Amino acid sequence: RSTVPVYRHGGTLGIGILASHRGQGLGRRLMAATLAAARAAGMERVDLAVYARNTRAAALYRAVGFRDLGVRRNGKKQDGQYDDVLLMDIALREATT
Secondary structure (H helix, E strand, C coil): CCCCHHHCCEEECCCCCCHHHCCCCHHHHHHHHHHHHHHHCCCCEEEEEEECCCHHHHHHHHHCCCEEEEEEEEEEEECCEEEEEEEEEEECCCCCC
């Protein structure tokens, strides 16, 4: 959750699953528990960034309701190799404007 008052209605998510534990449904269960906790805490939105090459994670995020916001082209550079960074969010409660 952001500490800046005008952004406290939302937060940023970052998770990871060890390779040896992937494919067992842990990511989906972790996402469900995290989003439930965010809702219970009164959060209205959650943002995340995922590397474009991490297609399994991006698919999981979409499956639980995250939507694509944009792409940070070449946002990651590791060992001379670039990867795009996908920016995503989920509305936990729709804003009324």
